Amino acid sequence: MATGAMTSREDEWLWGWDPTPAIVSVWADLDGRAVVWRRPGGGALVREDVRYRPWLVLAELDDLAHLGDRLQREAGRAPAQAVVYRELEGPGALRYLVHARDGRALTDAVLRGASRRLGRRVRHVRELGDDAVLQLAPEEQYLVATGRTCFRDLTFDQLRRLQLDLETTGLDPAHDRVFLIAVRAPDGTTELLEAAGPGDDAAEAALLARLVERVCHHDPDVIENHNLHGFDLPFLARRAERLRVPLALGRLGPPGLGERAASRGVALEVHDDDDGDEGERGRRARRIRYTVPGRELIDTLDAVRRHDFAARDLPGHGLKAVARHFGLAAPDRPHIPGGQIAATYARDPDRVRRYAADDVAEAAALARLLGGAAFALARMAPRRYERLADAGPATGVLDPLLVRAYLRAGAALPARAAGDGTTHTGAALHLFAAGVAHRVVKADVASLYPSLMRQYRIGPRGDRLGALLALVDRLVDQRLAAKARARAAPAGSDARHTDEALSAAMKLLVNSAYGYLAAVGLTRFADVHAANEVTRRGRALLGQLCRELAARGVTLLEADTDGVYFAAPAGWTDADERRVVAEVAALLPARVRLEHDGRYAAMLSHEPKNYALQGYDGALHLRGVAFRSSRAEPFGEAFLRRAIAALFAGDVAGVQAAYVDTVVALRRRAIATRDVAARVRLRKSPEDYAASRAQRRELPYEAMIAAGRDTWRVGEQVRVYRATGGRAALLREPEGVDAADLDAADEAALPDPRDYDVDAYVRVLRTAFAARLVRALTPEDFAAVFADPDQPSLFAPPLAGARPVLTPLPWPADALAPSAP
DNA sequence: TTGTCGCGGGG
DNA sequence: GTGTACGCGACAA
Numbered sequence: 001m002a003t004g005a006m007t008s009r010e011d012e013w014l015w016g017w018d019p020t021p022a023i024v025s026v027w028a029d030l031d032g033r034a035v036v037w038r039r040p041g042g043g044a045l046v047r048e049d050v051r052y053r054p055w056l057v058l059a060e061l062d063d064l065a066h067l068g069d070r071l072q073r074e075a076g077r078a079p080a081q082a083v084v085y086r087e088l089e090g091p092g093a094l095r096y097l098v099h100a101r102d103g104r105a106l107t108d109a110v111l112r113g114a115s116r117r118l119g120r121r122v123r124h125v126r127e128l129g130d131d132a133v134l135q136l137a138p139e140e141q142y143l144v145a146t147g148r149t150c151f152r153d154l155t156f157d158q159l160r161r162l163q164l165d166l167e168t169t170g171l172d173p174a175h176d177r178v179f180l181i182a183v184r185a186p187d188g189t190t191e192l193l194e195a196a197g198p199g200d201d202a203a204e205a206a207l208l209a210r211l212v213e214r215v216c217h218h219d220p221d222v223i224e225n226h227n228l229h230g231f232d233l234p235f236l237a238r239r240a241e242r243l244r245v246p247l248a249l250g251r252l253g254p255p256g257l258g259e260r261a262a263s264r265g266v267a268l269e270v271h272d273d274d275d276g277d278e279g280e281r282g283r284r285a286r287r288i289r290y291t292v293p294g295r296e297l298i299d300t301l302d303a304v305r306r307h308d309f310a311a312r313d314l315p316g317h318g319l320k321a322v323a324r325h326f327g328l329a330a331p332d333r334p335h336i337p338g339g340q341i342a343a344t345y346a347r348d349p350d351r352v353r354r355y356a357a358d359d360v361a362e363a364a365a366l367a368r369l370l371g372g373a374a375f376a377l378a379r380m381a382p383r384r385y386e387r388l389a390d391a392g393p394a395t396g397v398l399d400p401l402l403v404r405a406y407l408r409a410g411a412a413l414p415a416r417a418a419g420d421g422t423t424h425t426g427a428a429l430h431l432f433a434a435g436v437a438h439r440v441v442k443a444d445v446a447s448l449y450p451s452l453m454r455q456y457r458i459g460p461r462g463d464r465l466g467a468l469l470a471l472v473d474r475l476v477d478q479r480l481a482a483k484a485r486a487r488a489a490p491a492g493s494d495a496r497h498t499d500e501a502l503s504a505a506m507k508l509l510v511n512s513a514y515g516y517l518a519a520v521g522l523t524r525f526a527d528v529h530a531a532n533e534v535t536r537r538g539r540a541l542l543g544q545l546c547r548e549l550a551a552r553g554v555t556l557l558e559a560d561t562d563g564v565y566f567a568a569p570a571g572w573t574d575a576d577e578r579r580v581v582a583e584v585a586a587l588l589p590a591r592v593r594l595e596h597d598g599r600y601a602a603m604l605s606h607e608p609k610n611y612a613l614q615g616y617d618g619a620l621h622l623r624g625v626a627f628r629s630s631r632a633e634p635f636g637e638a639f640l641r642r643a644i645a646a647l648f649a650g651d652v653a654g655v656q657a658a659y660v661d662t663v664v665a666l667r668r669r670a671i672a673t674r675d676v677a678a679r680v681r682l683r684k685s686p687e688d689y690a691a692s693r694a695q696r697r698e699l700p701y702e703a704m705i706a707a708g709r710d711t712w713r714v715g716e717q718v719r720v721y722r723a724t725g726g727r728a729a730l731l732r733e734p735e736g737v738d739a740a741d742l743d744a745a746d747e748a749a750l751p752d753p754r755d756y757d758v759d760a761y762v763r764v765l766r767t768a769f770a771a772r773l774v775r776a777l778t779p780e781d782f783a784a785v786f787a788d789p790d791q792p793s794l795f796a797p798p799l800a801g802a803r804p805v806l807t808p809l810p811w812p813a814d815a816l817a818p819s820a821p
Numbered sequence: 822t823t824g825t826c827g828c829g830g831g832g
Numbered sequence: 833g834t835g836t837a838c839g840c841g842a843c844a845a
Contacts, residue, residue: 126833137833168832176832231831263834287834301830309837317829338832395835424836511837519836625840681842 010470013405014478015380017147022154024221026384027252027293028138030054030103035252036148037294039221042158047251052142054103056110056125056135057094057413061085063113064098083109090464092412094134099145103138131415134403143382144404150378150385155498156368159375160186162220163360163367164211166232167352169342173238177204179345181211182356184364185218190357194349205243208236215249220295222385223249224367225360226319228299229390233257233290234266251294258291264302264390265289289390296386300363303370303389306508323362326369333358372501373508380505393512398468399523405467414462419520422528427561428539430812431608432546434775436647436804437557437567440603440613441577443549443584444563445541446593447507449514450476452537455591460517460525468525472513479506538562539815545594547818548584555806557605559816565603565611567806574599602648605806606775614648626772635662635675635761636769647776652802655777656785659770663789666761669754676756677719677731682712702728722757729755776804 021040028034036048058064064071064083072078074086083106085098100106107125110133114122125133136144143149151159163184170176181193193210195203215223225232237257240247246255259268265287291297304322308314315321323329334355336344345352374389381388381397382404391397406413445451450472452458459469482503489496516523518531538561546559549566557565568577578596585594604612610624620641627640639662646654665671680700689701703720704712707730712718723729732751770786777785781802811817 124833166832171832225831227831235831261833265834289834305829306837312838318831336832341832392835393837508837515837522835631841684843 009409010474012147012408013401013467014471014474016143016149016382016404017408019152020146020148021152022158023148023150023152024154024159025251025294025296026139026142026150028052028142030107030138032102034139034142035294037221037251039154039158039160042154045160045219045221051101052145053099053101054106054138054141055097055099055145056106056133057088057407058096058098058110059093059132059415061096061098063110063117066113066116067109086410088407088410088412090412091414092406092462093131093415095412097407103141107135134413136400136403139384140382140400144400144407147404147408149380149382151375152379155494156372156375156501157494157497159222160218160220161222161224161364161367162186162215162218163224163363164215164232165225165356165359165363166235167341167345167356168235171231171338173235173242178207178235178239179204179342180352180356181207182353182360183211183214183218184357184360185214186220188364190360192353192356201243204239205245208240208243208245208247211236212246212248219251222296222298224298224300224371225363226300226304226366228297228301229262229264229289230266230299230301233297237290249295250292253293258293259288260291261287262289262390263287291386296384296389298367298371298374298386298389300366300371303367303374306373307370310508310511319359319362319366322366326366328362328365328369330358330361368497372497373504376498376502376505377508379502393508394516394519395522397509398471398512398516401471402463402467402525405471406465409465411465414524416524417460417462417520417526419526419528422532424518424520424528425532425535427535428542428814428816429560429608430816431558431605431809432556432811433806433808434605434607435806436776437555437603437605437806438601438648439568439570439572439577440557440565440600441554441568441581441596442563442565442598442600443545443581443594444597445545445588446595447510448538448541448562448592449534450510451591451593452534452541453513453517455589456533456537458517458530458533458537460527460530462527463525468513468516472510475506475510479503479510482506536815541588541592543814543816545584545588546816548587549580550818552580552583554580555808557603558608558611560609563597565605567603604644604647604773604776606772612644614645620644631678631680632768633676633678633761633764635666635671636765638662638675639765640769640772643770643773647773647804650803652777652781652785652804653799655773656799659765659786660789662765663762666758666765669756669758673721673752673754673756674719674731676761677721679717679719681717686711699728703730706730707732722760723753723755724757726757729753775807777802778805 022038023036024039025037026034032051032054034050034052036050038046038048040046061071067083070082072082072084074084078084080101083098083100085096088095088097098106110125111122114128122128125135165182166178167180168176168178177199179195183191183193185191191214193207193214195207197203236247247257248255249257268286268288301317304314304317308317314325320329320335334351336352336355341352371389374385377388377397378385381400383391383400388397403413453469454472454476457469459466482499486496486499486503489499514531514534517527517534520526520528542559542562542564546556546564549564550556553569555567557567577599581594581596588594599616600613601616602614606626607624610626612627613621613623615621639658642658643655646658682700682704684701689698699722700718700720704718706728709730719731721729721731766786774782781799784799
């Protein structure tokens with residue numbers, strides 16, 4: 001967005017209005033001082049110390065009446081010490097915008113008045129409630145008042161970013177130490193800081209001091225790492241406190257990390273003395289994140305989670321897995337299980353050095369790949385980059401945009417919507433047929449809910465400016481423009497990255513508009529009725545599109561929220577499938593875009609949200625708890641994959657062969673012990689289990705006890721199985737390593753006693769795995785296929801003529817029904 | 822079997 | 833002074 005084009009009031013709502021470029025960070029005090037760091041053109045840092053007028057919005061002026069003539073209506077010139085107010089127009093409850101030279105004095109005046117009125121000491125304005133007062137964080141007051149935002153005319157690559165990664169002897173800063181820190185400077189060079197000699201306070205303290213010195217030397221705008229807020233910063237804070245090292249990581253102010261409340265932060269440990277009796281269960285531990293003036297502390301784990309919410313394509317959220325998934329990992333990257341890092345360092349320090357250097361390199365690459373969206377949000381919303389990187393998009397981005405829009409328009413803000421007890425209704429979900437289908441097509445509506453909001457102008461009742469819909473309209477339009485610019489820019493260029501990031505940020509906001517409506521009690525303009533109208537329209541639309549598809553001769557399989565799986569008749573080509581989708585798309589409202597979203601050779605439809613798909617390339621995709629579970633025994637999953645592949649080939653005898661082979665292999669103990677073992681996490685401590693053992697015995701703990709392991713730590717992952725004679729058995733793993741950390745090579749070296757209970761696992765095969773194929777065959781064929789291979793029935797029908805079946809299920813009686821309006 | 826809760830990550 | 837864009841596994845009832 002070129003700053004010169006900021007003309008319309010709606011564009012100001014989205015972007016702010018002050019064109020000041022290249023702000024990389026803002027720090028403000030309640031007393032009216034703000035420091036703005038800018039990097040014009042991505043060059044040298046400029047620091048600007050400015051004054052602003054702290055402000056808040058009140059429902060009533062009563063609490064300020066005691067100021068007498070020092071409270072003045074905004075008009076012309078007021079004395080410097082006056083508290084000035086402006087009455088906002090319109091019906092909102094929060095209607096007095098009050099500002100003063102000193103925000104502390106302003107707050108004190110409100111608290112004094114409120115204390116007098118209520119007859120008790122009011123210590124903080126938030127005690128007055130959301131419907132009486134709105135007060136933002138100081139730097140947000142500054143940004144809202146000025147119409148400025150961060151990063152105007154800057155690209156992501158013009159920021160100075162530094163990555164740091166701690167290597168420690170363990171996860172608990174109460175006992176463990178930092179022994180190595182990898183620091184990746186903004187120019188891409190990596191420094192490895194190491195404690196001189198392990199295990200002593202002086203060496204560790206010197207290491208922390210050296211880190212502070214290197215950060216100040218490089219003077220980054222942004223500090224990044226994976227799980228920075230969940231691990232590195234809390235660990236650093238604890239160690240620095242214990243070792244009395246001043247952590248002067250910021251660009252101003254006293255050393256030490258500041259704290260801010262954050263629901264996704266770390267739980268501040270409750271000290272024994274201030275916990276008392278009340279803290280036990282009723283109150284939740286306060287969660288915080290650390291902050292420093294002038295530098296944005298960015299956690300790539302936030303960006304990964306945000307990405308995966310929409311994409312859901314990541315194998316996990318750990319740095320290594322994500323880096324590998326996105327092709328960011330070096331091919332020769334060393335991998336060291338967490339529990340072995342300190343030991344490896346003692347034996348082979350170079351390996352740990354390479355490991356740590358790769359960590360910061362991957363964090364940097366990941367931050368660039370996924371962090372651009374938050375960077376783009378910071379160009380729109382009046383909040384710091386680090387806040388926008390971990391904020392929920394509804395409460396954390398849209399809400400601040402709307403508050404700024406209303407104040408810019410001089411309009412009173414409604415009190416936060418409380419809700420009238422109306423429950424929130426959800427989306428439609430229906431299974432139309434169960435069993436095996438071929439020529440399967442997935443058709444879905446892109447961004448269904450925001451499209452319906454725009455199509456039918458469904459916005460919050462309290463939003464009399466129509467700001468939410470105006471924002472969504474602009475976001476959709478400007479996102480298309482950003483996508484077009486990104487496509488036109490050279491691949492890999494800074495310009496393309498910037499526009500792709502902007503597009504991602506806008507998509508995030510558009511898709512959170514509906515969540516904003518439904519977030520009763522959290523967002524200022526929440527409106528369940530509007531949210532329910534959106535889902536009602538969504539259900540009706542899904543019903544319409546199901547009926548229209550069915551009328552064109554396809555077989556509906558499953559419909560969920562905004563999309564449908566259907567099977568095309570025999571003989572249809574890809575073009576036929578697309579034609580039918582296009583025909584139905586043409587019948588839908590203008591802003592609702594139905595798309596052909598994929599085609600598959602076959603589908604096993606088992607239960608809603610539980611199915612197996614086979615692509616035309618042969619690849620098998622399993623979805624839902626019935627088909628994939630980390631606990632599932634590997635032999636069963638292997639059986640299931642083979643049986644489903646046979647099923648899709650129409651080879652019922654092949655399904656039986658898969659079953660018989662598996663049973664026979666179990667009976668011959670040809671299957672490895674680890675393939676019948678289940679991976680479980682121990683949740684109970686030895687003491688807890690000892691207490692509950694009399695009532696109910698549980699396999700994993702019995703296995704631990706039977707193996708002589710009478711102590712374990714909560715959270716430890718183990719592999720357990722049922723051994724002969726009903727014994728619970730533990731599959732031993734190398735010392736000190738979680739099963740989760742093992743790779744394939746390690747697994748091959750595991751012990752393999754093959755003393756599992758064959759009959760128990762034959763039962764598991766039948767009841768837990770074969771059962772998932774029950775919809776795919778007639779009852780007679782199912783019984784024949786999964787009969788006990790040792791007791792063949794003389795009357796079993798031959799399987800040669802057996803075929804997989806697809807059973808139609810009744811249409812629902814709701815909005816999806818054929819007769820619905 | 823069915824609901825509630827907590828986690829995902831880091832060494 | 834935070835946050836209701838999930839999915840899964842563990843546990844209690």
